[in-house]
Amino acid sequence: MEDHILAVNNIEVVYNHVVLVLKGMSLKVPRGAVVALLGSNGAGKTTTLKAISGFLPLENGEITDGGVDFDGQPLKGLAPHQIVRAGVFQVLEGRRVFEDLTVEENLACGAYTRRDKGGVASDLDKCFAYFPPLKKRLKNLAGYLSGGEQQMLAISRALLARPKLMLLDEPSLGLAPLLVEEIFGIIGQINRQEGTTILLVEQNAQMALSVSSYGYIMENGRVVMDGPVERLLADQDVQEFYLGLGSGGGRKSYHEVKHYKRRKRWLS
Amino acid sequence: MSAPILAVENLTLAFGGLNVLTDVSFAVQPGQIFAIIGPNGAGKTSILNCIGGFYRPRQGRVLFDGQDISRVAPDKRAALGLARTFQNIALFRGMTVLDNIKLGRHAHLRTGLLPALAYWGPAQREELELRREVEETIIDFLEIEHIRNQPVASLAYGLQKRVELARALAMRPKVLLMDEPVAGMNLEETEDMARFILDIKEERDITIVMIEHDMHMIMDISDHVVVMNFGQKIADGTPGEVQHHPEVIKAYLGEKQQR
Amino acid sequence: EKIVVGAGQPITGRFAFAGKHINDGLADSLALANEKGGIAGKKIEYIFEDTGYDTNRAVASFKKLMAQHKPVIMYGESTGVGKAMAPEINNTYKVLYGSTSFSEELADRKANPYMIVSGPTYAQQFGILLKYIAANPKKKGVAPKVAFFYSDTEFGRDPIPHAREMAKKLGVEVVAEEVTQVGAVDVTSQLLDMKRKAPDYCIFQGYVVAPIADVIKGARDYGMDTTFMGTFWTMDKQLLDALGPDGEGYMGVNPYAYWWDEDVPEIKAIRDFNKRNHPEITYRPNSYMQGWFTGMIFVKAMRMCAEKKLPITGENLKNMVPQIKDWDTNGLTGKVSIKDTNSTNVGRVYKADVKKGIFVPASDWIYLD
Amino acid sequence: MRIGDFKETYAADEAVFRTPTVRFWLWALAAALLVFPLLAGEYLIYMANITAVAVVGAVGLNLLTGCTGLISLGHAGFMGVGAYTSAILITKFGVPFILTLPISGLAAALCGVIVGAPSLRMKGLYLCIATLAAQVILEFTFVHWESLTHGIRGLNVPAPTLFGLSLASGPAFYYVIMIVAAISVTASRNLFRTRVGRAFIAIRDRDISAQLMGINLFQYKLYAFALSSFFAGMAGCLMVNLLKVVTPEQYPLHLSIQYLAMIIVGGLGSILGSILGAIFMTIVPELLRSALGLFQGLDPQIMSYLFPLQTVIFGALIVGFLVFEPHGLAEMWRRAKAYFRLWPFEY
Amino acid sequence: MDILPQLIVSGLATGGVYALIALGFVLIYKATHIINFATGEFMMIGAYFCYTFMALAGVPVLPAFLLVMVCAAILGFMVERVILRHMLGQPVISIIMVTIGLSSILMGLAEIIWTSQFKNLPPMFPRAPLNLGVAVVRSNLAYGFIISMAAVGAFALIFKYAKAGVAMRATAGDQMAAFSMGINVKSMFSLAWALGGIAAALGGVIIGAIGGISPTLGAVGLKIFPVVILGGLDSIGGAVLGGLIIGVLENLAGGYLDPFFGGGVKEVAPFVFMVLVLLLKPYGLFGKEEIERL
Numbered sequence A: 001m002e003d004h005i006l007a008v009n010n011i012e013v014v015y016n017h018v019v020l021v022l023k024g025m026s027l028k029v030p031r032g033a034v035v036a037l038l039g040s041n042g043a044g045k046t047t048t049l050k051a052i053s054g055f056l057p058l059e060n061g062e063i064t065d066g067g068v069d070f071d072g073q074p075l076k077g078l079a080p081h082q083i084v085r086a087g088v089f090q091v092l093e094g095r096r097v098f099e100d101l102t103v104e105e106n107l108a109c110g111a112y113t114r115r116d117k118g119g120v121a122s123d124l125d126k127c128f129a130y131f132p133p134l135k136k137r138l139k140n141l142a143g144y145l146s147g148g149e150q151q152m153l154a155i156s157r158a159l160l161a162r163p164k165l166m167l168l169d170e171p172s173l174g175l176a177p178l179l180v181e182e183i184f185g186i187i188g189q190i191n192r193q194e195g196t197t198i199l200l201v202e203q204n205a206q207m208a209l210s211v212s213s214y215g216y217i218m219e220n221g222r223v224v225m226d227g228p229v230e231r232l233l234a235d236q237d238v239q240e241f242y243l244g245l246g247s248g249g250g251r252k253s254y255h256e257v258k259h260y261k262r263r264k265r266w267l268s
Numbered sequence B: 001m002s003a004p005i006l007a008v009e010n011l012t013l014a015f016g017g018l019n020v021l022t023d024v025s026f027a028v029q030p031g032q033i034f035a036i037i038g039p040n041g042a043g044k045t046s047i048l049n050c051i052g053g054f055y056r057p058r059q060g061r062v063l064f065d066g067q068d069i070s071r072v073a074p075d076k077r078a079a080l081g082l083a084r085t086f087q088n089i090a091l092f093r094g095m096t097v098l099d100n101i102k103l104g105r106h107a108h109l110r111t112g113l114l115p116a117l118a119y120w121g122p123a124q125r126e127e128l129e130l131r132r133e134v135e136e137t138i139i140d141f142l143e144i145e146h147i148r149n150q151p152v153a154s155l156a157y158g159l160q161k162r163v164e165l166a167r168a169l170a171m172r173p174k175v176l177l178m179d180e181p182v183a184g185m186n187l188e189e190t191e192d193m194a195r196f197i198l199d200i201k202e203e204r205d206i207t208i209v210m211i212e213h214d215m216h217m218i219m220d221i222s223d224h225v226v227v228m229n230f231g232q233k234i235a236d237g238t239p240g241e242v243q244h245h246p247e248v249i250k251a252y253l254g255e256k257q258q259r
Numbered sequence C: 001e002k003i004v005v006g007a008g009q010p011i012t013g014r015f016a017f018a019g020k021h022i023n024d025g026l027a028d029s030l031a032l033a034n035e036k037g038g039i040a041g042k043k044i045e046y047i048f049e050d051t052g053y054d055t056n057r058a059v060a061s062f063k064k065l066m067a068q069h070k071p072v073i074m075y076g077e078s079t080g081v082g083k084a085m086a087p088e089i090n091n092t093y094k095v096l097y098g099s100t101s102f103s104e105e106l107a108d109r110k111a112n113p114y115m116i117v118s119g120p121t122y123a124q125q126f127g128i129l130l131k132y133i134a135a136n137p138k139k140k141g142v143a144p145k146v147a148f149f150y151s152d153t154e155f156g157r158d159p160i161p162h163a164r165e166m167a168k169k170l171g172v173e174v175v176a177e178e179v180t181q182v183g184a185v186d187v188t189s190q191l192l193d194m195k196r197k198a199p200d201y202c203i204f205q206g207y208v209v210a211p212i213a214d215v216i217k218g219a220r221d222y223g224m225d226t227t228f229m230g231t232f233w234t235m236d237k238q239l240l241d242a243l244g245p246d247g248e249g250y251m252g253v254n255p256y257a258y259w260w261d262e263d264v265p266e267i268k269a270i271r272d273f274n275k276r277n278h279p280e281i282t283y284r285p286n287s288y289m290q291g292w293f294t295g296m297i298f299v300k301a302m303r304m305c306a307e308k309k310l311p312i313t314g315e316n317l318k319n320m321v322p323q324i325k326d327w328d329t330n331g332l333t334g335k336v337s338i339k340d341t342n343s344t345n346v347g348r349v350y351k352a353d354v355k356k357g358i359f360v361p362a363s364d365w366i367y368l369d
Numbered sequence D: 001m002r003i004g005d006f007k008e009t010y011a012a013d014e015a016v017f018r019t020p021t022v023r024f025w026l027w028a029l030a031a032a033l034l035v036f037p038l039l040a041g042e043y044l045i046y047m048a049n050i051t052a053v054a055v056v057g058a059v060g061l062n063l064l065t066g067c068t069g070l071i072s073l074g075h076a077g078f079m080g081v082g083a084y085t086s087a088i089l090i091t092k093f094g095v096p097f098i099l100t101l102p103i104s105g106l107a108a109a110l111c112g113v114i115v116g117a118p119s120l121r122m123k124g125l126y127l128c129i130a131t132l133a134a135q136v137i138l139e140f141t142f143v144h145w146e147s148l149t150h151g152i153r154g155l156n157v158p159a160p161t162l163f164g165l166s167l168a169s170g171p172a173f174y175y176v177i178m179i180v181a182a183i184s185v186t187a188s189r190n191l192f193r194t195r196v197g198r199a200f201i202a203i204r205d206r207d208i209s210a211q212l213m214g215i216n217l218f219q220y221k222l223y224a225f226a227l228s229s230f231f232a233g234m235a236g237c238l239m240v241n242l243l244k245v246v247t248p249e250q251y252p253l254h255l256s257i258q259y260l261a262m263i264i265v266g267g268l269g270s271i272l273g274s275i276l277g278a279i280f281m282t283i284v285p286e287l288l289r290s291a292l293g294l295f296q297g298l299d300p301q302i303m304s305y306l307f308p309l310q311t312v313i314f315g316a317l318i319v320g321f322l323v324f325e326p327h328g329l330a331e332m333w334r335r336a337k338a339y340f341r342l343w344p345f346e347y
Numbered sequence E: 001m002d003i004l005p006q007l008i009v010s011g012l013a014t015g016g017v018y019a020l021i022a023l024g025f026v027l028i029y030k031a032t033h034i035i036n037f038a039t040g041e042f043m044m045i046g047a048y049f050c051y052t053f054m055a056l057a058g059v060p061v062l063p064a065f066l067l068v069m070v071c072a073a074i075l076g077f078m079v080e081r082v083i084l085r086h087m088l089g090q091p092v093i094s095i096i097m098v099t100i101g102l103s104s105i106l107m108g109l110a111e112i113i114w115t116s117q118f119k120n121l122p123p124m125f126p127r128a129p130l131n132l133g134v135a136v137v138r139s140n141l142a143y144g145f146i147i148s149m150a151a152v153g154a155f156a157l158i159f160k161y162a163k164a165g166v167a168m169r170a171t172a173g174d175q176m177a178a179f180s181m182g183i184n185v186k187s188m189f190s191l192a193w194a195l196g197g198i199a200a201a202l203g204g205v206i207i208g209a210i211g212g213i214s215p216t217l218g219a220v221g222l223k224i225f226p227v228v229i230l231g232g233l234d235s236i237g238g239a240v241l242g243g244l245i246i247g248v249l250e251n252l253a254g255g256y257l258d259p260f261f262g263g264g265v266k267e268v269a270p271f272v273f274m275v276l277v278l279l280l281k282p283y284g285l286f287g288k289e290e291i292e293r294l
Ligand SMILES: Nc1ncnc2c1ncn2[C@@H]1O[C@H](COP(=O)(O)OP(=O)(O)OP(=O)(O)O)[C@@H](O)[C@H]1O
Pocket: A015, A016, A019, A021, A039, A040, A041, A042, A043, A044, A045, A046, A047, A048, A059, A060, A061, A093, B156, B157
């Protein structure tokens, strides 16, 4: 049997005691792998991540059924900061840097749970190697960084926490193509060099699948399709609705989009 | 070539010691979809902020419809016909969709404080006329009838972006400035948005200035592209031209994009 | 059948430190009258509400008590409430009205015939002190110099214009006026100003404890030899406790006798009453005496009505007040004659006995004319 | 029970009171208010009067704080300006009461505009504290501008008259106050059907993007200050003519805070909330006091320990409200209505 | 004698105490973005704690101070736990109102527990004034100043060098993001309220020692607004400087302007000054500008 660092077992999540958002969601992340979680807007990807990292109660949500196991232990009942200490670090959607702290202080927050000063210092150097712009703006308030710089900062914070499992929520949001490429490159690098396991939520399916080994596709609160990346890439529907490829295999132009077009809904 | 509807000349902007824009100039022709692209932090949003009046450039001018508007207050610029959508959605969260859209028309309405308190005669007529027009020309067009009375805060991300567009259209713009209209959207929503943008340009004669990182969309629908890097303009031309510009590839697109 | 006395008392809020005791004093005084058989066989019923030292609430409470219990006498909290109620008391309600206030305005019989101040007004208290000062100059033959030290409130400023006139008349020179907020933390600037002007006497008005203790201690620190004086509210034991040894030489005016003046017959009666009804009580402050004395005035007016076989109505009670002449209050105050104002214009100067922690008389009862 | 109502025209959809049922209840309320003084005694009329004055003040503050998002701690100060304006005009210049009503409003509005002028630069809490300064400075002025205000002693005004008729009695003045309150409520309700009201809310939600939508921030923030203090000034004018006296101590910071409490407990940005909040904050302390009155028979000693409980309970009510129902009474009312509308088909 | 140096020195001494109280306010603001309108009441309760230990239980000065600090910390902690934790994410103004409600509760409780009678703290500092040559500082103020500055220094160190400092500020900025860093947000809030409670209580003890205590002692709390606004709501250094400036300013206004205005200027001067400063610098002298981007 494969060694899974994370297993989400059939969870149901309800917001405000009424809105059922996850309806029997399951996924497994093998140790040391990069796994992609794709799906349309509102499918419940972010909710899944929050269920893992324990943030749901902060938004008046709760897991009503099923559970999450990390490293063989159930995470049930742990507060978010305890889950971080256990080794799960989430990079939140929309970067969420501390705007009125400096870049340096933001980085210090990333290393908040760590005690080894030396290790932090060397990790800091690694971050600067990955993201040179950060070094120049150490003393600036993070709120004034551009979007891309903020995303770099957010990922650096995660690196400094040295988690066993990193949850990345849409890291490419609002980033320039070159940077997207770089960031995904770095994600791959982090995975290979530090051995960090990564669960990646993305809209940019092409990029996400390029660094992952396994993928899940979510629709409406549950997984509708999953498999090794090669299999997903070969799937007709994935090609059309996630990769934007026309029937001929090439990309279709936005000029050709019809007013009334076929909308894909996986039947589930 | 006709006279540009919008032009910036030698824009320079700095915060403290940080040079955000350096001597940026370009001109937008009426009826174009004009794209601004560039790496993060290149100063794209800052350009829109200078055009809209939220930032005061250190140097340079903004010309709109042949008139120098550099010294015009932001709200007056809106009244002249400059509308804007925002990178991070900036809807009024305490209002319904309908009220958000109506608010867009603010500068074109006349009701003053006292008539508003009385809600009498012209004030009432103006409101009813506004309601009719908003319903028929905007809500209908953007297909948001079903949510018109919902508070915007509860809407899904893609719909919020659409309401923002609706609000901008209600401003009766001559030029519409859009900051990353499809960021964070899935393919399907991106297609819808692209369709709306093309329709707006074609059916309403509105010039569009757009910042976007989605290269497919830029290449497909824009007429002219300006590329920014470190606050400077590094390229200016048709999508085809800039796509092969070596500096653009180096700073922005990366090797892979070039097929 | 009962005679109803109603009251809106500031039992909570800024004035609670006194309101509670005034209420106790007034209630006890009326209860004692009941013990003694009431007024011509009728018992007095005392009904009170808390008004929290808030004008709107006090007015509401006044109206409610009037509507529900039809009292012939009312008691109210502040000067402000008195002023707000005055037109209606004069024209509609026509009840005898006493209050915690020693304000001059309320004692003006022409404007407010139904209102009575149960002691000398603040202006009269200043008059008593100034009279004492004029009679006891620090240096023989040199006009004594005084300073007024008051809070920036209605309570603090009320007697000042009158006091200035009175000082002029008595040949006392007002060399300084210092004004502070009630709870002022630092009074250095005022102290230094006083030091420059070196008054022989300084009279406080409009405070309770803070910042008096601080001013007096500060004056010692700066080596001033001014004698400090207070009016009614600042003549209680708590100030002596706050001052400790620095209290030496502090004096002031009080219209009433103190709890520890056991040889005064009325005080003896008060202590007896308390021993019987509130055995846990070991001390009653000044404000209790004020409440008690107010009760005595009410009872006096009612008895006068009864003697003249007049029905006990607000109208009749109010007519009795100016007729009070040479009334012996059993030593609680000097002999009371109500003259041109509805107040008692008699008081006594006391001085601190630091060792015993009490005030002892420094003069006999001083009457103003 | 109503299943749903469909509108045929935009006008019907834009109407304030959209259904016959609502209109029916409104008329019923008006009728009840009309006959109230004939049935109630002095005390109840007085309570109704101060409640209605509070409604005028609270509606005003809600325009500024609830709708435009500018927190003001100077509301009592502006009420004081209105009260003094009216008292001075009446006593020194013999102006009839009814004329002083709008003038008091204008005087307060002028002060509001002066205080509001820096609001373009000062934001949030800094502005809030600046209004606190306005309150302190106004109080100082009331005390120290003796030639005009009679200092700490304040001013007494004669009973108001209207066209030669005396308004001295509770019931007569009651109608004046109720009419002013009704006009205030209607006017501010109207405001939010037009561009002006929308602009206020836009400024509250996000002022910089409001500006890019074509709203002149300076102008509209000043409008909000002016309107709000206009209402405050009228409330002050009514108050001085109700109590027939004005002293500086009647308009302390504490009162400003009470008004804030009204609109928060009632519901920020809701006109119904202003009304409910004003009623709550005026009536509840009174009820608490009456409740304690039931213990009247007890020894005064024990009672005097009970009284401070009012302060505790009152504070606890505010805290409890905000913890359990942060959107205020208006939201509770809305939910109650929704419940009854669907009844018996609740789900 | 020239009064100017005297006014300045005693102004500085008072200002030190204001700074301490303002610090109690700033600590809470920094970590939770809550404007605590009950700061004055925390002071008042602190003073009553001291009264209870010293006057009623006869505890000597130093242990009494420690006990006061412990009790104040517990009070702050409880208030956060029981009330303010439920207000996370509510609009500023609702939270302001909650603290106002809280002040009402504390005041009522004080009246019930300690009655509304004025109480005096037993003498705690040597009685003799401090003679600095140019000026004489009265003992309560002088020792109050020393205690205040020591406390301010200690808090500043905690904030500057302990990780908790950055963590608290992070928490104030974005709670969910702070959680995601592994920061125990809830204990940060508790910590901030406990520290804020201690600072205010110490300030209350000093002020109570000067003027006596009563349930209305909290009114002095109003003074902190000009202080913190001058200094900028979230700056410790600003609070200290603001306190000193306001202390001196008050005294100068009292010394030189009061005689012309018939008194009372001392109390409004700080507010007038504050408004003038705000007109020039809308975020106070040291406050950080709010980040506004589109
Ligand atoms: N705090 C909340 N309260 C109520 N409903 C919520 C909350 N958060 C999310 N939802 C709802 O849950 C559903 C799933 O949301 P989620 O954010 O998990 O989607 P997502 O897949 O991450 O979408 P996106 O691609 O837009 O980020 C949506 O319909 C959303 O409206």
